[in-house]
Amino acid sequence: MKRITIMLLAFLSFSFLSEPPSAPLKLALLKYNGGGDWYANPTSLPNLAKFCNQHLGTNFSIDYATVEVGSADLFNYPFAHMTGHGNVVFSNAEAENLRNYLIGGGFLHIDDNYGMDPFVRPAMKKVFPELEFIELPFQHPIYKQKFDFKSGLPKIHKHDDKPPQGFGLIWEGRLVCFYSYECDLGNGWEDPEVHNDPEEVREQAFKMGANIIRYVFQQ
Numbered sequence: 001m002k003r004i005t006i007m008l009l010a011f012l013s014f015s016f017l018s019e020p021p022s023a024p025l026k027l028a029l030l031k032y033n034g035g036g037d038w039y040a041n042p043t044s045l046p047n048l049a050k051f052c053n054q055h056l057g058t059n060f061s062i063d064y065a066t067v068e069v070g071s072a073d074l075f076n077y078p079f080a081h082m083t084g085h086g087n088v089v090f091s092n093a094e095a096e097n098l099r100n101y102l103i104g105g106g107f108l109h110i111d112d113n114y115g116m117d118p119f120v121r122p123a124m125k126k127v128f129p130e131l132e133f134i135e136l137p138f139q140h141p142i143y144k145q146k147f148d149f150k151s152g153l154p155k156i157h158k159h160d161d162k163p164p165q166g167f168g169l170i171w172e173g174r175l176v177c178f179y180s181y182e183c184d185l186g187n188g189w190e191d192p193e194v195h196n197d198p199e200e201v202r203e204q205a206f207k208m209g210a211n212i213i214r215y216v217f218q219q
Contacts, residue, residue: 024061028077030108031068032123034089040113041083044047051189051206052213056146070094074101079216083111083186088119096127097105102127102169102176106218110179111186114159122175124169133167133179142178145211145218154204156197157184174219178212185209 009032027045031038064081067074070093071152074080080101090098102108110120121133136142136152143149143166153164164183168175187195188205 019092024059024170025063025185026063026065026077028065028067028074028080030074030080030082031066032082032084032088032090032094033213034087034119034123035087036084036086036119037113038082038084038115040085041186041190043191043194044083044186045081047191048189048209048213052210056210058213059078068094070097072097074098074106075104078105079107079109079110079213081109081186082120083113083116085113085115086119088123089118090123090126092126093130095123099127103171106176108177109212109219110177111184112179112181113184114157117181120179124179128169128171131169131171136166136168136175136178140166140168142175142211142215145214147207147211149208149211153180153183153185154188154203154208155183156188156201157195159184175215180208 027049029038029045045064046062047066049062052058053060064126066079067077067080069090074097096160098108112120124133138150138152143152153166155164162182167179167181167183169177185205185208188197189209192199192202
């Protein structure tokens with residue numbers, strides 16, 4: 001039943017490529033325990049929804065849903081976004097719920113808002129102990145949707161001044177989790193006065209975000 005719920009919503013969402021659904025869909029923000037600021041970048045998802053509605057023809061609500069990792073409500077949203085700077089802790093039940101969600105057709109985008117990496121990797125290892133994050137090649141379809149990113153993720157914020165990297169967890173041939181590291185797409189999606197990023201930088205962040213959304217609903 002959970003798989004059917006996710007895939008039905010994904011099908012309805014996919015219809016935006018030809019005709020937008022009448023009822024707005026919501027993007028989901030993942031709420032987790034451990035003390036990390038899961039609530040960072042509060043304007044990012046509304047702005048991404050607006051960009052996708054304008055450039056992809058989607059019909060997303062600008063009011064995103066906040067969903068706890070262990071909640072059954074997670075299965076109502078084909079796309080979940082996770083961000084923050086600090087600690088991430090999943091209980092056994094939460095890890096199992098997130099695993100079932102991802103195996104059942106859901107998708108998780110993790111965006112390191114700086115300092116999240118040491119915590120999110122062991123947390124996701126609890127979800128998929130048999131999988132490792134792999135760096136996706138620049139030729140991966142997620143970089144070649146509506147917009148073409150020949151060199152992979154754009155660099156939005158400096159962080160440790162490392163090149164941005166896109167990692168994935170692949171379950172039975174399907175990318176179920178995309179992890180953007182040393183990039184900070186979510187900061188680029190925020191209102192312009194929050195970080196005062198150049199408009200061309202924000203535009204690159206939005207275009208990559210739109211690629212992720214389009215990729216999710218075309219799988």
